Amino acid sequence: MIWTIAPEPVDSPVAAALWRAYYTEVSDRWYLRHEKRRTDPAELERRIAAGPGDGLAAPTGRLLVARYGGEPTGSAGVRLLDATTAELKRVFLLPAAQGKGGAALLVRAAEDAARALGADRMVLDTRGDLVEARALYARLGYTETEAYNDDVYAEHWFRRNLGGLD
16 A cells, blocks of 8 residues: 655545544543543534634645545644744544554655745644654654643644754
């Protein structure tokens, strides 16, 4: 099977389906960790409706969709925070696609998209329970850094110089 990664409109049915899967995964993990329950379906619907694009649309952002064997299996987004800093958002693969190399391809494609937007640095935040994500970012050369935002769910912040020098 072959991976392909391409830009996707933030309001497409493919983007909506992948975001629903993403939000379900990360929200359920959080609630199971902190409250021993899954996400309330109504809350999930409110969150999905509240921020479908999250700044990932042109001209200052990009949503990328990964396909494995032609089927949509994951996504990653990039948005400019300023003229030279991009933020990596929503890196996600469906469970059936995990472990097949797609996450690293998505991150690298997002870095290319950030460079095309003029960024020379990528930042991101993640949670402590998303251990797979933290391991991926470290493996790809991201270094843990100080907080750059006050996101209530963020517990770890990373950065990477897109010119290859940190």
